[in-house]
Amino acid sequence: MTAPDADGGDPADAGSVVEAVFDAVAETAPEIRAALPGRRVKSGTENASGESVMAGDLYADELLGDAITAVDGVGSFVSEEREAAVDAGGAVGEGAYAVAIDPLDGSSNLRSNNAMGTVVGVYDAPLPATGRDLVAAGYVLYGPITTMVVADDDGVREEVVEAGADGSVSRSVVEDNLRLPDDPLVYGFGGRVPDWTDEFTAYAREIEDELKLRYGGAMVGDVNQVLTYGGIFAYPALVDAPDGKLRLSFEANPIAYIVERAGGAATDGEVDILDVEPEGVHDRVPLYVGNEELVERLKAALD
Numbered sequence: 449m450t451a452p453d454a455d456g457g458d459p460a461d462a463g464s465v466v467e468a469v470f471d472a473v474a475e476t477a478p479e480i481r482a483a484l485p486g487r488r489v490k491s492g493t494e495n496a497s498g499e500s501v502m503a504g505d506l507y508a509d510e511l512l513g514d515a516i517t518a519v520d521g522v523g524s525f526v527s528e529e530r531e532a533a534v535d536a537g538g539a540v541g542e543g544a545y546a547v548a549i550d551p552l553d554g555s556s557n558l559r560s561n562n563a564m565g566t567v568v569g570v571y572d573a574p575l576p577a578t579g580r581d582l583v584a585a586g587y588v589l590y591g592p593i594t595t596m597v598v599a600d601d602d603g604v605r606e607e608v609v610e611a612g613a614d615g616s617v618s619r620s621v622v623e624d625n626l627r628l629p630d631d632p633l634v635y636g637f638g639g640r641v642p643d644w645t646d647e648f649t650a651y652a653r654e655i656e657d658e659l660k661l662r663y664g665g666a667m668v669g670d671v672n673q674v675l676t677y678g679g680i681f682a683y684p685a686l687v688d689a690p691d692g693k694l695r696l697s698f699e700a701n702p703i704a705y706i707v708e709r710a711g712g713a714a715t716d717g718e719v720d721i722l723d724v725e726p727e728g729v730h731d732r733v734p735l736y737v738g739n740e741e742l743v744e745r746l747k748a749a750l751d
């Protein structure tokens with residue numbers, strides 16, 4: 449891959465750092481998956497967003513923190529579960545990269561044994577930064593099969609990640625040019641309907657007539673359905689929470705980057721998610737993402 453580096457880092461390094469980061473994520477994935485059965489309970493702590501942290505969240509965060517900070521060229525590691533960035537050595541933007549992760553996305557699905565994931569963004573600027581500073585993004589989906597989707601300037605690929613009996617990890621590319629289907633089929637919208645704005649509710653009523661509801665409560669799983677079948681996913685602005693629920697640096701930006709590289713679009717309701725200027729690393733943002741035509745209609749409906 450050839451990732452440009454607008455901030456003055458060595459462009460030749462971007463590809464190898466990104467590759468090494470996703471090698472580390474893939475190596476860790478089977479270990480995270482295997483550890484989940486015993487970690488379906490609350491850890492008793494809250495994270496920087498004030499949310500209850502599950503034992504699985506903490507375990508995944510520790511494992512990924514160790515693996516990613518050990519990658520040459522990673523200068524900073526930032527996690528949804530940590531208040532502050534971890535200095536991994538190397539100046540971000542001057543040849544080193546900042547990696548942001550949501551270690552377990554959808555971890556409230558642990559109790560009910562539904563899909564979950566890990567979200568990864570590789571930025572060439574210190575965080576908080578906009579999504580335009582991403583050089584690559586990806587996610588692992590712990591579904592019936594463990595898959596990893598990786599997007600960079602070259603496009604989007606999907607791999608299957610498997611653990612051998614001897615502990616080795618094998619990967620096989622199952623799709624090397626993932627594109628959103630032109631004819632959308634599914635939608636999934638988060639939040640309680642009474643908490644939606646009138647404008648979003650009116651849009652949802654239209655979409656319900658056209659597409660099939662698929663909502664599983666883990667952004668990664670729900671977005672993966674949109675990437676597979678076409679459609680739209682949203683965690684909208686709520687009447688009492690105008691910034692919605694999802695976090696810009698760890699969730700919205702990486703997902704927007706992936707979906708846009710796959711031919712789709714992503715907005716906060718007004719501007720492209722990748723252009724949203726963050727004030728802090730744990731900022732939340734409304735997210736509407738999927739086929740361009742559906743996202744454009746959403747923007748018009750909210751206008």
Ligand SMILES: O=P(O)(O)OC[C@H]1O[C@](O)(COP(=O)(O)O)[C@@H](O)[C@@H]1O
Nearest residue numbers: 552553554555556638639665666667
């Ligand atoms: O339970 P709700 O309100 O439907 O929220 C679900 C959303 O919250 C999240 O679980 C938030 O992510 P975390 O589990 O990483 O905090 C998303 O994956 C998902 O889209």
Ligand SMILES: [Mg+2]
Nearest residue numbers: 550553554699
């Ligand atoms: Mg999440």
Ligand SMILES: [Mg+2]
Nearest residue numbers: 550551552553
């Ligand atoms: Mg999480």
